Structures are given as C-alpha cells and as structure tokens.
Amino acid sequence: MINAIARIGTTTINVTKTFRDTLSFAFTIILKMFNKNSYNSATRQVLIHQIYFTSVQILPLFIGISIIFGTLLMGIVLQIIKNLGLAEHLGRIIMDLVVTELAPFVTVLLIALRSSSAINAEIAVMKVNKELNTLDKFNIDAVDYLFLPRVINGVLSVVLLSAFFSILVLTSGLLFSKLLFGLSLESYSNVLLSSANFYDIVISLVKCCTFGFFITLIPIRFGLHATNDLTSIPISVLNGMVDVFIAIIFIEVLSLILIFI
Amino acid sequence: MRLFEGEVALDERLKDFAEEHKKTLGLVSLDVPLISNLDVSVNIALIKQYHENLSADKAQALVLSYLTRYGLEDISNKRNPALTNKERFCVMLLRAAMVRDSIIVIDRPFTIIPDVKDDRFIYDALKIVDDSFRECHIFDYLWSKDRYGMITV
Numbered sequence: 392m393i394n395a396i397a398r399i400g401t402t403t404i405n406v407t408k409t410f411r412d413t414l415s416f417a418f419t420i421i422l423k424m425f426n427k428n429s430y431n432s433a434t435r436q437v438l439i440h441q442i443y444f445t446s447v448q449i450l451p452l453f454i455g456i457s458i459i460f461g462t463l464l465m466g467i468v469l470q471i472i473k474n475l476g477l478a479e480h481l482g483r484i485i486m487d488l489v490v491t492e493l494a495p496f497v498t499v500l501l502i503a504l505r506s507s508s509a510i511n512a513e514i515a516v517m518k519v520n521k522e523l524n525t526l527d528k529f530n531i532d533a534v535d536y537l538f539l540p541r542v543i544n545g546v547l548s549v550v551l552l553s554a555f556f557s558i559l560v561l562t563s564g565l566l567f568s569k570l571l572f573g574l575s576l577e578s579y580s581n582v583l584l585s586s587a588n589f590y591d592i593v594i595s596l597v598k599c600c601t602f603g604f605f606i607t608l609i610p611i612r613f614g615l616h617a618t619n620d621l622t623s624i625p626i627s628v629l630n631g632m633v634d635v636f637i638a639i640i641f642i643e644v645l646s647l648i649l650i651f652i
Numbered sequence: 653m654r655l656f657e658g659e660v661a662l663d664e665r666l667k668d669f670a671e672e673h674k675k676t677l678g679l680v681s682l683d684v685p686l687i688s689n690l691d692v693s694v695n696i697a698l699i700k701q702y703h704e705n706l707s708a709d710k711a712q713a714l715v716l717s718y719l720t721r722y723g724l725e726d727i728s729n730k731r732n733p734a735l736t737n738k739e740r741f742c743v744m745l746l747r748a749a750m751v752r753d754s755i756i757v758i759d760r761p762f763t764i765i766p767d768v769k770d771d772r773f774i775y776d777a778l779k780i781v782d783d784s785f786r787e788c789h790i791f792d793y794l795w796s797k798d799r800y801g802m803i804t805v
Binding site (some may be wrong): 419513522531 | 670685
C-alpha cells in the first residue's frame with residue numbers, strides 16, 4: 392500500500408517536473424523569439440531550410456491525404472446533413488468541422504509524425520556526437536541557431552498547412568454541395584462566408600500556433616536528454632514522441648473547452 | 653607548442669586556456685567535431701554568418717576561396733563522414749581560422765590525422781592560412797615531441 396502511494400507520488404512529482412521544465416524552456420524560447428539579437432544570417436538560413444523540409448517536402452503527401460481524406464469526409468458529412476434535414480446549418484457545420492477542428496488536427500498529426508521525430512533524433516544525435524559542444528566552443532548559442540528556427544518553422548508550417556488543408560477540403564465540399572444540395576459556387580461561398588466567425592478563426596489560429604510551438608519544442612527538449620550513448624537516441628525519440636502526442640491531445644481538449652465556454 | 657605528460661594535465665590546461673581566450677578561441681579538436689548534418693562549406697561559413705552576420709552567399713564565396721588555397725574546393729559539398737583525415741583536419745583548421753582575431757588551438761593533432769608521421773602536414777596547413785589567425789598553439793603529449801621537427805617548442 393505504502394509502495395503504491397509512493398509510486399503515485401513519484402509519478403506525480405515527475406510529471407509536474409516535466410511540465411514545469413517544458414514551460415520554463417518554452418518561456419526561454421519565447422523570450423528569444425522577440426529578441427532581435429537572436430536573428431542573423433545563420434539562423435535565417437536554418438529557418439529557410441527547416442521550412443523547406445517541413446512545409447515543402449511534405450506537400451505531395453499532404454495534398455494527397457487532404458484530397459482523399461477531406462473529400463470522403465465532406466461527402467459523408469454533407470450526406471448526413473441532408474439526411475437529418477440540417478441544410479440551413481450547412482455553412483456553420485462545415486466551418487466548425489473543417490476550419491476549427493479537422494484542419495489543425497490532421498496537419499499537426501502529419502507534421503508531428505514526420506518532422507517532430509526527425510527533430511528529436513537530430514538533436515539527440517548532435518548531443519551524442521558532441522556537436523552541441525562544438526557550438527558552445529565557437530560561442531554559438533544553440534537556442535538561437537538550432538532551436539529557435541525549428542520552433543518558428545513549426546508555428547509557421549502548422550498555420551500555413553492547416554489553412555491549405557481547409558482550402559482543399561472546402562473546395563471539395565463545393566463538389567458535394569452541388570451534387571447533394573444543388574448549390575452554385577456563389578451560393579456555396581456565401582453560405583461559408585456568412586458562417587465564418589471571427590472568434591472561431593482566432594481560436595483556430597491560436598490553436599495552430601500552439602500546436603506548432605509544442606510539437607517542435609518538446610522533441611528538442613527530449614533530444615537534449617540524450618546521454619553520450621548511442622542507445623539513448625531511440626529512448627529519447629520514443630519519450631519525446633509520446634509527450635508530443637500527449638501535448639496534441641491536451642491542446643485539442645483545451646481548445647474545445649475554450650470554444651464551448 | 654605545449655607538451656604535457658598526461659591526459660589530465662593536458663585537459664586541465666586546455667580548459668583553462670579555452671576559458672581565458674573564450675571570445676577568440678578557434679579550437680581544432682576531436683572533441684569539437686564538424687556538424688554532421690551540414691556540409692563542409694556550411695560548417696566553415698557558419699562562424700562568419702553567426703558572429704558577423706555575413707550573408708550566406710558572401711560567406712560561401714569566402715569559404716570556397718580558402719578551400720581553393722588547399723586545393724580542396726571539390727569537398728565543399730561533402731559531409732564529415734565522407735572526408736579523409738587530412739581533409740577533416742584542414743576543414744577544422746579553416747573553421748577555427750574563421751573566428752575573428754582567432755587564437756587557434758590544435759588539440760592533439762595526431763589524433764585527428766593518425767596516418768601522418770610528422771608535423772610537416774600541420775606546418776604546411778597552417779602556413780597556407782597564416783594570414784587569417786593571430787596565434788596558434790598546439791597542445792600535445794610529451795611523448796609526441798619527436799614527431800615535431802618543423803614546428804618549434
């Protein structure tokens with residue numbers, strides 16, 4: 392019994408410590424983000440490369456998934472709307488479902504699977520190879536040069552790709568709304584525009600930024616946890632990716648609570 | 653050149669020296685490896701880009717001119733694992749020389765270029781870029797003294 396309580400206590404302390412450390416690291420990154428001295432030719436070059444790796448290289452896969460998944464989902468949702476006789480809420484349902492919920496969630500899952508794991512492994516390998524020591528010896532701040540561009544890239548990529556997902560899925564919605572409801576392009580656009588809510592768009596934007604921030608920040612932090620052993624790399628990636636997934640769920644739940652308040 | 657009887661003494665003195673000259677230190681050492689996911693030219697250009705905000709194009713041109721001095725312009729797009737020991741040494745030396753007013757410290761050079769018998773290669777490599785650093789110090793073990801002929805103690 393005492394052991395069980397001790398285990399719960401230890402777990403609670405560890406979780407609290409991890410949460411506190413993550414927030415503290417986040418605070419450091421945010422401070423650096425708004426400090427103009429953090430930016431120079433080298434950090435800008437890293438940022439451009441990161442945006443290319445995260446947002447451009449993923450495009451074929453992203454467009455494919457958006458079209459297949461988004462079109463099928465829109466078809467099903469519009470069919471349900473028609474069957475339930477909710478045609479007058481068509482615009483509101485599409486905007487809430489696609490722009491506020493689906494687009495950020497699908498985007499963050501794809502980017503986390505591809506880029507977060509890569510960032511986690513990259514930082515862990517650099518730690519094991521003593522490459523972080525190289526930066527230190529040449530007076531290069533790892534936060535400025537390595538971490539900040541990756542975090543900014545995470546935020547930009549999730550926001551941009553989420554917007555792109557919304558556009559692709561809303562466009563495919565046009566096809567189904569024409570087939571099922573006989574809506575023209577103009578009527579469909581009017582329905583969507585009249586349903587667009589500024590507050591929802593702000594929530595969606597904040598959610599995308601928060602997703603992008605934490606799915607790059609957490610892998611960096613876990614990459615830094617690697618020791619000098621090669622075997623610590625997979626452990627670091629595993630733990631980092633579990634925490635990324637928890638963070639995604641946590642942010643999603645928080646945003647849902649905010650929307651329903 | 654500074655020669656030491658053992659690893660502990662060398663490491664301690666090197667640490668103190670690095671601390672004393674932190675701002676201008678250009679360290680060439682296996683403990684300060686090239687960054688493996690950057691190619692040679694970016695590894696070297698990084699120093700000028702970060703500390704002097706030199707544009708990527710200008711920094712790359714500068715690096716290429718230095719690599720050409722060594723006849724190594726062909727390796728500018730290679731990464732660390734693809735380099736020979738001598739190429740790696742030259743790249744690390746160039747990176748160290750990129751530090752403004754640099755005080756180059758070569759830590760146990762024969763561990764970076766184990767296939768080299770004497771200091772002629774090191775001497776020649778330093779001579780080629782001697783306009784780009786202020787001082788150069790070599791830290792090594794006492795028992796390597798015989799391998800140094802051209803560089804005086």
